[in-house]
Amino acid sequence: xxxxxxxxxxxxxxxxxxxxxxxxxxxxxxxxxxxxxxxxxxxxxxxxxxxxxxxxxxxxxxxxxxxxxxxxxxxxxxxxxxxxxxxxxxxxxxxxxxxxxxxxxxxxxxxxxxxxxxxxxxxxxxxxxxxxxxxxxxxxxxxxxxxxxxxxxxxxxxxxxxxxxxxxxxxxxxxxxxxxxxxxxxxxxxxxxxxxxxxxxxxxxxxxxxxxxxxxxxxxxxxxxxxxxxxxxxxxxxxxxxxxxxxxxxxxxxxxxxxxxxxxxxxxxxxxxxxxxxxxxxxxxxxx
Amino acid sequence: xxxxxxxxxxxxxxxxxxxxxxxxxxxxxxxxxxxxxxxxxxxxxxxxxxxxxxxxxxxxxxxxxxxxxxxxxxxxxxxxxxxxxxxxxxxxxxxxxxxxxxxxxxxxxxxxxxxxxxxxxxxxxxxxxxxxxxxxxxxxxxxxxxxxxxxxxxxxxxxxxxxxxxxxxxxxxxxxxxxxxxxxxxxxxxxxxxxxxxxxxxxxxxxxxxxxxxxxxxxxxxxxxxxxxxxxxxxxxxxxxxxxxxxxxxxxxxxxxxxxxxxxxxxxxxxxxxxxxxxxxxxxxxxxxxxxxxxxxxxxxxxxxxxxx
Numbered sequence: 367x368x369x370x371x372x373x374x375x376x377x378x379x380x381x382x383x384x385x386x387x388x389x390x391x392x393x394x395x396x397x398x399x400x401x402x403x404x405x406x407x408x409x410x411x412x413x414x415x416x417x418x419x420x421x422x423x424x425x426x427x428x429x430x431x432x433x434x435x436x437x438x439x440x441x442x443x444x445x446x447x448x449x450x451x452x453x454x455x456x457x458x459x460x461x462x463x464x465x466x467x468x469x470x471x472x473x474x475x476x477x478x479x480x481x482x483x484x485x486x487x488x489x490x491x492x493x494x495x496x497x498x499x500x501x502x503x504x505x506x507x508x509x510x511x512x513x514x515x516x517x518x519x520x521x522x523x524x525x526x527x528x529x530x531x532x533x534x535x536x537x538x539x540x541x542x543x544x545x546x547x548x549x550x551x552x553x554x555x556x557x558x559x560x561x562x563x564x565x566x567x568x569x570x571x572x573x574x575x576x577x578x579x580x581x582x583x584x585x586x587x588x589x590x591x592x593x594x595x596x597x598x599x600x601x602x603x604x605x606x607x608x609x610x611x612x613x614x615x616x617x618x619x620x621x622x623x624x625x626x627x628x629x630x631x632x633x634x635x636x637x638x639x640x641x642x643x644x645x646x647x648x649x650x651x652x653x654x
Numbered sequence: 655x656x657x658x659x660x661x662x663x664x665x666x667x668x669x670x671x672x673x674x675x676x677x678x679x680x681x682x683x684x685x686x687x688x689x690x691x692x693x694x695x696x697x698x699x700x701x702x703x704x705x706x707x708x709x710x711x712x713x714x715x716x717x718x719x720x721x722x723x724x725x726x727x728x729x730x731x732x733x734x735x736x737x738x739x740x741x742x743x744x745x746x747x748x749x750x751x752x753x754x755x756x757x758x759x760x761x762x763x764x765x766x767x768x769x770x771x772x773x774x775x776x777x778x779x780x781x782x783x784x785x786x787x788x789x790x791x792x793x794x795x796x797x798x799x800x801x802x803x804x805x806x807x808x809x810x811x812x813x814x815x816x817x818x819x820x821x822x823x824x825x826x827x828x829x830x831x832x833x834x835x836x837x838x839x840x841x842x843x844x845x846x847x848x849x850x851x852x853x854x855x856x857x858x859x860x861x862x863x864x865x866x867x868x869x870x871x872x873x874x875x876x877x878x879x880x881x882x883x884x885x886x887x888x889x890x891x892x893x894x895x896x897x898x899x900x901x902x903x904x905x906x907x908x909x910x911x912x913x914x915x916x917x918x919x920x921x922x923x924x925x926x927x928x929x930x931x932x933x934x935x936x937x938x939x940x941x942x943x944x945x946x947x948x949x950x951x952x953x954x955x956x957x958x959x960x961x962x963x
Contacts, residue, residue, distance in 0.1 A: 393773055396773060407794075469686075473684065495944060498938075501924050501933045504925075525691050588785065589921070604784050611790050613903070626790070641775055
């Protein structure tokens with residue numbers, strides 16, 4: 367009797383497919399698992415060394431200090447590493463979108479034999495990991511005389527990221543109506559001009575998703591630059607971080623968190639900026 | 655850039671005034687990208703196989719073809735058993751955890767609750783953090799000698815202080831945990847994408863037939879999500895097998911060689927011992943494992959591609 371009433375009451379409030387509010391229990395757990403380590407690392411940059419190694423540790427700095435940052439930028443010259451990362455990521459994004467966009471457009475607009483085979487092949491090639499290729503990369507760049515150059519990094523990153531750009535952009539171009547191309551053609555546009563003046567401007571959302579994915583990935587690359595461009599002059603931020611603060615280094619750990627903040631800031635800002643279209647774009651990509 | 659490529663339905667687009675040679679319209683767009691990709695993905699992989707057949711060493715000038723000698727060394731390598739065991743434990747545990755936690759989180763985030771967008775943004779965040787940074791930061795969190803924050807958190811529930819990364823079993827556990835922390839967001843993105851495509855009417859039908867939440871998950875969600883789960887597992891396996899950033903920054907293979915996995919061996923043999931030929935041999939073995947995964951991945955993608963043409 368009572369059970370039936372409760373069940374009936376529950377049914378009136380909440381259909382069987384409505385979300386269960388008990389799920390909220392997991393919200394703080396999940397959020398804390400991500401946010402606690404991230405905040406501890408990011409705020410650590412503003413703590414004095416005595417507070418960093420204090421016990422019990424703090425998350426929110428008791429006394430804010432910029433000392434770690436001055437140390438990082440003046441003594442360790444970390445700005446130079448960040449600059450290298452910026453240069454390499456910039457050219458990688460630009461070249462990847464340029465070549466990936468052209469190829470994506472071809473794969474979207476022309477029907478030719480082996481098109482699907484090529485798309486799958488590109489997907490497969492993209493999955494060859496840099497761990498496997500790092501030894502040949504070293505030898506190739508050595509023979510080309512490009513060891514310890516940013517050019518070598520841009521070349522490798524561009525090649526390894528073009529497939530993902532092709533997939534994202536082809537998917538986007540497929541949603542752009544072909545009637546646009548046809549109208550441009552009737553007006554006498556070449557395919558080349560159609561692409562640059564009609565397709566590219568309406569594809570900015572797709573290009574942004576691709577640019578974001580390539581940027582984050584290029585910014586985070588570690589093994590390839592560690593092996594082929596570890597020279598101080600050309601080292602990128604991830605390599606700088608590892609050489610300064612890795613297991614074998616002698617540098618004081620106090621600047622690690624400041625360096626972490628500076629290194630992750632661009633990607634985290636881009637991530638929250640890109641949030642809205644990103645998740646839907648990624649979801650669409652995952653369904654392909 | 656005044657190349658004129660005319661759109662014609664045929665494969666061969668003729669140049670306007672016949673002054674230029676014939677250009678295959680699509681090849682002009684397609685080839686540069688494809689050539690770049692091939693020359694720095696496929697070619698290095700093949701070149702790596704060639705290097706593995708030589709005795710190339712960065713410490714010496716010149717090298718000669720030695721056939722399968724490096725492979726003989728690989729299969730009689732005294733650490734092979736240990737490294738294989740470590741790799742299997744690391745990859746197996748990390749993939750299982752990433753998939754299970756990823757599935758649970760994806761189901762949670764698929765509930766139409768207020769605030770789920772914010773939680774989704776937070777959950778996916780570790781995915782964009784450079785993994786070497788993740789490794790270095792967690793090395794500090796568990797940094798035994800410096801009374802890392804992990805010791806403090808555990809001291810709150812009465813667990814004595816530990817030197818985490820110098821205990822072999824703990825170091826492996828932490829390596830798996832940190833890789834999972836970094837890897838869960840990817841599984842969430844994949845699985846949440848899959849969950850959102852599942853048709854609601856099937857759930858309504860199941861609910862009308864009296865299926866509870868667990869039964870709906872077990873008999874509706876899981877079977878329908880299977881292709882995406884499979885792809886997630888394949889991708890996560892590749893990610894863990896090839897991961898080098900986190901292991902190098904977190905444990906570097908230590909203590910001793912308790913967390914020495916195959917990717918670390920490749921790196922150390924090639925660039926510490928300068929034995930490039932042997933490093934390429936390990937790379938070729940890893941390439942074979944990756945090719946198996948890539949084939950599985952493409953096969954797993956097939957049914958989905960047939961379903962929505």
